[in-house]
Amino acid sequence: MEATHTGRHYVVRQRTYRVALYVLMFAGCAIMLLPFFWMLTTSLKTQTEALRMPPQWFPSSPQWQNYAKAWSAAPFGRYFFNSFFMAITTTIGEVITTILAAYAFAKMKFFGKNVLFAILLGTLMIPGQMLLLPNYVTIARFGWLDSYEALIIPWLVSVFGIFLLRQFFRGVPDELLDAARIDGCSRLRFLFRIMVPLSKPAIFTVALFKFLGSWNSFTWVLIMTNSPNMRTVPVGLQVFSGEIGTAYEQLMAASVLAIIPILVLFFFTQKQFIQGVARTGIK
Amino acid sequence: MPKLEKFAFWKRPMPDEWRSRTFWKDTGWAYIYLLPALIILGIFTFYPFFSTFRLSLYRVSFTNFPGTYVGLDHFRYIFGDRYFWRALWNTLIIVGTSVPITLLLALVVANLLNKSLRFRTFARTSFFLSYITPMVAVIMVWQLMYNESFGLINYLIGLIGVDRIAWLNSPQYALPAVIILSIWRYVGYQAIILLAGMQGIDQMYYEAAKIDGASGFQVWRKITVPLLTPQIFFLLIISMIGSFKMFTEVYVLFTGTSGPLKSAETLVYYIMRQGFFFTPHYGRAAAASIVLFAIIFIVTLFQMQVAKKRVHYQ
Incomplete structure (x- = not known):
C-alpha cells in the first residue's frame, strides 16, 4: 500500500x-x-x-x-447489604439452574425440545412490566412481600443465560461426552467436571450479566418492597433524591458510591468483562 | 429461530426415536435438568403472562380476586384515552429516533476503535462505562446536568450561543432529554458488540479487496457492513425491544412523574401508572400491556422475516 x-x-x-x-x-x-x-x-x-x-x-x-453526610442521611449501609446479597445469591443460583437447563438443550435428545426452546425464546419478547401485577399477587399470596424471597427467587433463572450457554455447550464435541460415558462417568459428573470447566468464559458472561442486572434492578424492587429495610441501592437512591431537596452534592456522593462496586468489578476483570459483553452479540 | 413448519407436527410421520426406550429415558432426565428453571419460569413468567390476558377482562379486586368480569371494557377505555395514544406515540418516537441514531453512532465508534490508534483501550473503556454503571445513579447526574438554571448542558450550549433550554420542565424537550440519555447509555455497548463482529471478520476478505483496488468506503459498504449484519440485526432487535420497554429512565429523570404534562410518558410508564400509581386500575394496565406485547411481537416477527433475506453469515 x-x-x-x-x-x-x-x-x-x-x-x-x-x-x-x-x-x-x-x-x-x-x-x-x-x-x-x-x-x-x-x-x-x-x-x-x-x-x-x-x-x-x-x-x-x-x-x-x-x-459521610450522604451515607448517614439514609440507611445506605442496609441498601448496600441488600444489593450485594441479592446480586450474589441470584448470580450463584442462576448459574446453577442455567447450566442444568442449557445442558439439557445442548446435549440431550428429548420429547418437546424444539417447541420448548422456541417458547423460552418467545418469553424474551414479554415486557417485564406486563407480568408485574400478577407477580405482585403471587408474591403476596406466598407471603413474600417486602422480603428477600421476593427479591431473589423469581430471578434465579434467565432465558438469555440459557440461550447463551446452550450455544457454547453445543460447541463441545459429542465425542467427549461419549468417551466419558464409556469410561463410566455419569452425566452430572461429566457436566460439572468437563463441560463447566471448558465453558468458563461463557459462564462468566452469564454470571456477569446477572450480577449487573440484579445490581441495577429497579422496578421490581420498587414494587415488591415498601420498608426502607428491604430497599436496594437504586431504589434507595431514587427515594433519597426525592427527600434531599437541592443537596445535589450529597446525591452525587451517594451516586458515586452506588457506582463503585461495579467499577471495581470491571477493573479487576476488564478483559473478560468486555469479551463477555461482546460474546452476547455473537450468534 | 426454528421455522414455523417445524411445528406442524401433525403433518409428519411419527419420529422413529419415539419407539426407542433410551429416548424416553433421556426425556425423563432432560426434564429433571430443566425442572428448576421450568418451575421458576412457570410461576413467574408463564402463569403471569396468561394471567394478564385474563385480568384484562376484569375489574380487578384483591378481596375477591380476580374481581368483576367486564369484557372488553378496559380495551375500549384505553383506546379512547388520549394519554394512551400519546404514550404510544412517544414510545414510537423513542424507538424511531434512539434506535437508528444509537446504531449509526455505534458503527462510527466501532470503526474508530478498530483502527490502530493509540489510547484505544482507554477509549473503549470510556465508551463502555455508561452501559455498565447503575442506571439510577447515572440518571441522577443527568438530571443535574439537564437543570435549566444551573445545569452543565445549558452552560455548554450557551458557550456556542444557544439559549437556555428547560430540558426537564418543558413538554417540548422532555422526550428529547430521555432520548439523548438513552443514546449516551447504549452507544458504547453497541459499539463493543460491533467491534467484536468486525474483529471476527476474516482478513482474507480485506486482502482480496485490496488486491482488487477497492476504496476504503467500498470495502466498508461491501464487506464490513454485510458481514456485520448478524450483529446489526441482533442489536436492532434488542434495542427495539428495550426502547419499547423504556420506563426507569423516565421515572427517575422526572422524579417519579412522566415529565411536564405527562409529555415523556411511555407505554410502560402508562402501564405502571394505571396499574400501580394513585388509584390502580389493573385491568386497564393489563389491557395496555397486551397491546404493547402485540406490538413487540409483530415488530420482532417482521424483523425476523427481513433478517432471513438480509443477514449474511460468513
Whole structure:
C-alpha cells in the first residue's frame, strides 16, 4: 500500500486524517466521560458551588464529608447489604439452574425440545412490566412481600443465560461426552467436571450479566418492597433524591458510591468483562 | 429461530426415536435438568403472562380476586384515552429516533476503535462505562446536568450561543432529554458488540479487496457492513425491544412523574401508572400491556422475516 502512495501530498493527507481520527476519538471519550466527571466533581463541592452558574469545574477545596453526610442521611449501609446479597445469591443460583437447563438443550435428545426452546425464546419478547401485577399477587399470596424471597427467587433463572450457554455447550464435541460415558462417568459428573470447566468464559458472561442486572434492578424492587429495610441501592437512591431537596452534592456522593462496586468489578476483570459483553452479540 | 413448519407436527410421520426406550429415558432426565428453571419460569413468567390476558377482562379486586368480569371494557377505555395514544406515540418516537441514531453512532465508534490508534483501550473503556454503571445513579447526574438554571448542558450550549433550554420542565424537550440519555447509555455497548463482529471478520476478505483496488468506503459498504449484519440485526432487535420497554429512565429523570404534562410518558410508564400509581386500575394496565406485547411481537416477527433475506453469515 505504502509503495504505491509515496507522494508528499498523500503523506500530508494521511496525517490530517489520523489527526482527525484522534480528535473524533477524544471528543467522543469526553462526551461519554463528562457525566462521570460531573458526578465526581459535584460530589466534592459545597452546596453553593454545586448550584453555581456558570458552573465551577472543580471544587475550591474537596468536601469529603459529603460522602459521610450522604451515607448517614439514609440507611445506605442496609441498601448496600441488600444489593450485594441479592446480586450474589441470584448470580450463584442462576448459574446453577442455567447450566442444568442449557445442558439439557445442548446435549440431550428429548420429547418437546424444539417447541420448548422456541417458547423460552418467545418469553424474551414479554415486557417485564406486563407480568408485574400478577407477580405482585403471587408474591403476596406466598407471603413474600417486602422480603428477600421476593427479591431473589423469581430471578434465579434467565432465558438469555440459557440461550447463551446452550450455544457454547453445543460447541463441545459429542465425542467427549461419549468417551466419558464409556469410561463410566455419569452425566452430572461429566457436566460439572468437563463441560463447566471448558465453558468458563461463557459462564462468566452469564454470571456477569446477572450480577449487573440484579445490581441495577429497579422496578421490581420498587414494587415488591415498601420498608426502607428491604430497599436496594437504586431504589434507595431514587427515594433519597426525592427527600434531599437541592443537596445535589450529597446525591452525587451517594451516586458515586452506588457506582463503585461495579467499577471495581470491571477493573479487576476488564478483559473478560468486555469479551463477555461482546460474546452476547455473537450468534 | 426454528421455522414455523417445524411445528406442524401433525403433518409428519411419527419420529422413529419415539419407539426407542433410551429416548424416553433421556426425556425423563432432560426434564429433571430443566425442572428448576421450568418451575421458576412457570410461576413467574408463564402463569403471569396468561394471567394478564385474563385480568384484562376484569375489574380487578384483591378481596375477591380476580374481581368483576367486564369484557372488553378496559380495551375500549384505553383506546379512547388520549394519554394512551400519546404514550404510544412517544414510545414510537423513542424507538424511531434512539434506535437508528444509537446504531449509526455505534458503527462510527466501532470503526474508530478498530483502527490502530493509540489510547484505544482507554477509549473503549470510556465508551463502555455508561452501559455498565447503575442506571439510577447515572440518571441522577443527568438530571443535574439537564437543570435549566444551573445545569452543565445549558452552560455548554450557551458557550456556542444557544439559549437556555428547560430540558426537564418543558413538554417540548422532555422526550428529547430521555432520548439523548438513552443514546449516551447504549452507544458504547453497541459499539463493543460491533467491534467484536468486525474483529471476527476474516482478513482474507480485506486482502482480496485490496488486491482488487477497492476504496476504503467500498470495502466498508461491501464487506464490513454485510458481514456485520448478524450483529446489526441482533442489536436492532434488542434495542427495539428495550426502547419499547423504556420506563426507569423516565421515572427517575422526572422524579417519579412522566415529565411536564405527562409529555415523556411511555407505554410502560402508562402501564405502571394505571396499574400501580394513585388509584390502580389493573385491568386497564393489563389491557395496555397486551397491546404493547402485540406490538413487540409483530415488530420482532417482521424483523425476523427481513433478517432471513438480509443477514449474511460468513
